[in-house]
Amino acid sequence: MVESTPGTTIVELADGVFARLHEGLTNAGIIVGDDGVLVIDSLRVPSFARDLIADVKRLTPKPIRWVVDTHSHWDHAWGNEEFPDATIIGHDNARAEMLDVDLVEWWRERAATSGMPWSDEAKTVQVTPPSLTFDESMRLFLGNRELHLRWFGRAHTSGDIFIHLPEENLLFTGDVAQDGGVPFIQDGYVRDWVGTDGRLLELEPERFVSGHGPIGSFDALIDARDFIAMLAMGVQNAIVDGQDEATAGARVTEAMRERFGGWRGFERVEDSARYAYRQMKAAPDAKPSDLR
Numbered sequence: 001m002v003e004s005t006p007g008t009t010i011v012e013l014a015d016g017v018f019a020r021l022h023e024g025l026t027n028a029g030i031i032v033g034d035d036g037v038l039v040i041d042s043l044r045v046p047s048f049a050r051d052l053i054a055d056v057k058r059l060t061p062k063p064i065r066w067v068v069d070t071h072s073h074w075d076h077a078w079g080n081e082e083f084p085d086a087t088i089i090g091h092d093n094a095r096a097e098m099l100d101v102d103l104v105e106w107w108r109e110r111a112a113t114s115g116m117p118w119s120d121e122a123k124t125v126q127v128t129p130p131s132l133t134f135d136e137s138m139r140l141f142l143g144n145r146e147l148h149l150r151w152f153g154r155a156h157t158s159g160d161i162f163i164h165l166p167e168e169n170l171l172f173t174g175d176v177a178q179d180g181g182v183p184f185i186q187d188g189y190v191r192d193w194v195g196t197d198g199r200l201l202e203l204e205p206e207r208f209v210s211g212h213g214p215i216g217s218f219d220a221l222i223d224a225r226d227f228i229a230m231l232a233m234g235v236q237n238a239i240v241d242g243q244d245e246a247t248a249g250a251r252v253t254e255a256m257r258e259r260f261g262g263w264r265g266f267e268r269v270e271d272s273a274r275y276a277y278r279q280m281k282a283a284p285d286a287k288p289s290d291l292r
């Protein structure tokens with residue numbers, strides 16, 4: 001076991017490829033290349049990023065040269081300012097979301113008023129968007145190791161990317177898929193998400209590291225897809241059936257309880273279903289912020 005910040009566990013998935021799991025909080029990835037390190041997600045506030053940097057230093061003296069933001073959300077990307085010498089990489093849409101002042105301030109308000117240990121620090125974060133962005137695909141080579149960065153469509157946000165290591169058959173999924181956990185849906189695009197999950201499954205990774213929760217198997221990735229598909233289909237059918245939002249939310253939740261009731265965050269399903277209902281009734285390009 002590699003020593004790391006209290007509350008975190010570092011797991012070596014392949015030679016030089018690590019998952020840094022943070023119990024109840026946000027995970028990160030660490031990939032050690034020939035002459036530099038790539039970090040996946042910079043975490044919620046600068047002090048969390050500094051802990052992550054300290055843990056990287058326990059693994060290797062090599063400098064952190066790249067940070068990949070799996071998406072724009074504060075708990076994944078608001079440590080970016082602690083990496084001034086690294087190139088911050090993300091999706092075009094993630095950059096746009098991090099430059100959206102209203103969206104950033106909405107997240108800041110939530111983080112700053114949550115009464116959590118990081119609340120005060122969240123007030124002063126200098127949100128630092130990716131400086132290197134792409135649309136559908138980008139390859140990075142750390143020595144002989146290939147990292148394929150992919151975007152398969154909107155899902156948990158408009159700019160979720162996946163880090164695929166084809167040789168090692170590993171995948172970092174950000175918040176699009178968890179092993180046994182309900183993702184935050186009210187910044188998402190529920191209909192698109194089902195298609196994005198379908199393309200994600202085509203990669204057939206042996207294991208995946210999510211932004212939250214444990215390392216998952218390919219079967220857990222299928223479950224994550226099924227969860228979103230069942231939510232989307234259930235809401236769609238409720239609309240066709242003429243149900244109002246409250247009825248749809250309650251019935252979809254009950255229908256999902258048998259298979260998914262034991263998942264982390266299941267108590268959020270009803271609100272998620274009601275958000276999905278509003279989204280499916282709205283214009284296709286309605287912003288999530290208009291639907292909350």
Ligand SMILES: [Zn+2]
Binds near residue numbers: 071156175
């Ligand atoms: Zn997220």
